Amino acid sequence: MVKKFPIGWGTLEILEVTVGGDKMYQQIAWTVTLFLVFLIALAFSFVYGESKRLNEYGPIQKKGYKIRKYYFIGILAVMAIISAVTLTRLPYHHEAAAEDYKSVDVEGIQFAWNMSEDKFVVGEPIEFRVTSTDVTHGFGLYDENLQLIAQTQAMPGYTNSVYHTFDKPGKYQILCMEYCSVGHHIMVKEIIVTDSERGNE
Amino acid sequence: MEYVIKPLAKKAVMWHLITTAIVILLMMVFGVMMLLNQGELISISPELFYKIMTAHGIGMIGIASLGGLAIMWYFLSKYLPLNPKVLVANFIMFLLGVVSVLIGIFGFNFSDGWTFLYPLPSQSAQFGGPAGALFFLSGILLLGVGFLVIYGYVAYHLTRVYGGLHKSLGWDYILGKKTGYGPPPAAVASTMVVICNSTAILAGAVVIIASILNILNPAIVIDPLLAKHLTYAFGHIFANCTIYMAVIAVYEGLSKATNRPWKSNKVFFIAWNFSTIFTLMIYTHHLLMDFAVPKWMLIVGQVFSYANGLPVMVVTAYGALLIVYRSGIKWKFWSLLFFLSMFGWLSGAIPAIIDATIVVNHIMHNTKWVPGHFHMYMGMGVITMIFGFMSYFNHQEGKVKENSWDLFSIVLYFTFFLGLCGSFLYAGRISVPRRWAEHLPEWVFSDQIGAFCGVLIICASLIFTIRFFMGIKSAGSQENSDLTKIA
Structure with missing residues (x-):
């Protein structure tokens, strides 16, 4: 089922994942966590693997700080998008409050x-x-x-x-x-x- | 200017570490007992289960704070003229507090959890008598006062040396009045901890005193929602600050191990200033299912919980990767633990951030997803930093030789800690509520996996601890201390 959400500059269409009629946030949380922890483990393994080689620190820092800018912007963008999507579906005020409950x-x-x-x-x-x-x-x-x-x-x-x-x-x-x-x-x-x-x- | 660590300070740090090592092992045993009971492999009464749960929670948080404080004091002593008698005084207060807490739990059956929610203590006191709650709450208050005194003392010296807490947080560098490198990371992190934890302890003191008064005279009441705010402002910040104290060892240790500088620059200061603000603000993510809380406050809880991940993701953990990358490091037990602790911290931030999303929290709050994420950053983050520091301390102050048990024990610890956290997170994924003494048959398998992993984590921790005790015998007798050499 496709749901539409106003996000300030337009409308975002989300395909709502359903299994047996229930929203599957639990499954999403689990899968995303496993995937990201795996990515972090990969990053640490890579750096550990490279740790015994010796290069001058100055150029590494310079390149590292450059990459960090894009990394920071990327994370910020992902967080902003997830916030924009999820904050439109808060459980506090039901979206159809006018309904006869x-x-x-x-x-x-x-x-x-x-x-x-x-x-x-x-x-x-x-x-x-x-x-x-x-x-x-x-x-x-x-x-x-x-x-x-x-x-x-x-x-x-x-x-x-x-x-x-x-x-x-x-x-x-x-x-x-x-x-x-x-x-x-x-x-x-x-x-x-x-x-x-x-x-x- | 750098200072020499005094012999009394070394001894005090050593006693902090000895206490920390013993209590961590004991609390791990408590943790495994709970999992064994939930997994139907042993049978203990619900009354005993909840007492163990209360002891495990306060014990782990308390001991992580004590171990973190030892790290903070040890390294901060390089930069500030600290009087070790203050550390000793805090240690005595801590022990008195622990005795009072233990009497409350095991002597008078207090089992309301370490983040007891008002008015639960007075409600329990009506049935089981007030002694348990009074001993427990007074014990926590003693612990808090001890820490508050020490933070005040550290704040005083930070102000004297750097000209104010805003200066030790690098405002001169952020505002462009100064350029280059500022106060050392140990001073920056300590400033953040002093500000945040003092606030946390004051919030905790208010709700503890209110609870004590409510027990003594039920006519004296406070608003339960206000009390909940204060409880989580205390609990969340205090738990978070354990890692901000312990990470000082990573800054100092990895810099030493790689022979590369890890200094405070403008980005570093910005990150720590944001960490300070966010850590103070985001406790509201514990209240996302309290619909009576103003909506804006709950949205702040989500948005700034996300933002609080940025300093560690973009600066601290990234900095650890950068400093190690092609550094030609000769890995030692402690440096490997410091490096891996950043993996633990970063990994733990992922499920924490996901759970701070309100729509997710709606179906995962207070499930075992929550202990899943905090065991990641506590067990693989803070406690790993503390174990690493124990070895570092022995290297600096005593005699220790690396052997094959070191790598084996690290692999054992991390493999099964990932397994334990995985079992918790999986239990959260299938909606198992946290803090249940007895579990339904559908939930038992994840508990058994967790218990199995827990037993092997204890084995690894036992090896860490034995190695620490073997090395510490000669602590203080060596002339190889960096802090001694500074003179």
């Missing part, structure tokens, strides 16, 4: 999740209004494949809204993402998503 109250408490509703329908836009009555917790929404698909912090005194529209029926889970004491790992709640109001999973 179903509001669901979520309250974290050591060591459970209280929710005003725990059964949802595919295609129904949901606003999870997340807070806590004791300490800070982390609201992590996991799909059936145990993949994290959205999260926000559950804080005493604050309500954070996270928006999600389920695109597949099934059993989803809310896991605690912020350490909240010795029962942190048992703070799990299952929610059901059906493909119709009649409740077919």
Whole structure:
């Protein structure tokens, strides 16, 4: 699916990578990290391999500083482009805020999740209004494949809204993402998503 | 003008390093215990797991700071007339703080994590009694005060020698009032650390004192979000500064090993000034999932986290590659570790920067991706610099002979540290939450791989440590110290 983003001087068209309907930022993060760490390892291996030869430092510095200018501009350009693309898709203010969201109250408490509703329908836009009555917790929404698909912090005194529209029926889970004491790992709640109001999973 | 390091300073640095070596090994054992439990290879109670987790976190950060401080002091003593009694005083404060922290954790069951989030300590105190939290928080406060005193003292001498902290950060060279080379990298890095870590400790002190008051009198409260800002301003900056102290050894060591100058020029000063500003600013990337924080502050968190990668990518690591390239270097254990530590630092910056991207953070925050990236720059960066400095110190102050174990242990350490970090990052890629005592069956394999790598990292570290202790026996007895020769 192609999405369009205004980036100041025009419109950027991005092919959104989807697998099973879920955005694959995790896969991108993993692949990019492996690739760049490999490149860094190559650079260090090359310099190590060349380290036993002896040349005068002055010319090496001069050439090195020249290359550095382009290297700096290159990194800066990549960072600017990634920022321009990603900052248009922040999860804080949903891009279709005018849509009619179903509001669901979520309250974290050591060591459970209280929710005003725990059964949802595919295609129904949901606003999870997340807070806590004791300490800070982390609201992590996991799909059936145990993949994290959205999260926000559950804080005493604050309500954070996270928006999600389920695109597949099934059993989803809310896991605690912020350490909240010795029962942190048992703070799990299952929610059901059906493909119709009649409740077919 | 250069100074001679005093015998007491050498001894104090040596005791810092001995303590650091022992604690690093112990904390590594704690780390592997957690992975073994998550990987279902041993079984410990969640209560004990979280106590170990708390000890591992504060222990590693604390000891990296102590080791980094030893490096900073040792080299800075060449350029500033430092009184080693101040270093000794800090060491005593540190030990007292550690005792208090350990009593809090293992004596009174404090297990709220080293970046405890207010009001968790007072909530835990309601069930388990206030002693654990009070011992732990007081211990951290003692550690902080010790470091604050030492940074104040270093700031005083930097100001006396260079005419102000702005001058030791090279503003005269940036503004074009002076040309050529300025204060040595050790002084520049120390200035940055003094500014950033003093700010961090003050922020930490506020939230610690607020937490203590809240435990003693629950009617005294502060805003949890403000407390979170202060906690991460402390934790993020303090953890980052460990590498900015330890990198001084790389500047001095690689310059010596290659017989090439590594001096401060205008670009170098600009990089360190930006590092100072960015390090102070970017703690907000820990709050990207706190939607109540003003949006501009979170965007600053992303943009400046990216920018904070530039000084190391473009100046420091690039400088290390340049100084080594065709230098005819005769590799020694310490110089190889210094060189590889820059690989660790640079590699760790990649997943950190990726995680600071808000849309990525939305599905990777507080997964094991996070320990993945900080183990890269802590384990393969800071700790490698400290291990390298231990060997460098022995070379300068004691007797040490290179042998085949050196290269073997370095290969072992780096191969399996990459494996460990890979297992963490992979766990983050499959959404495994961090800080869970027990793991679901789907997650266990990555933990087992991590535990296996961790055991071999401990073996390599044990070899480093044994070599260090063998060499340090004669430390101080040699006349080969560069710092002695300066006289």
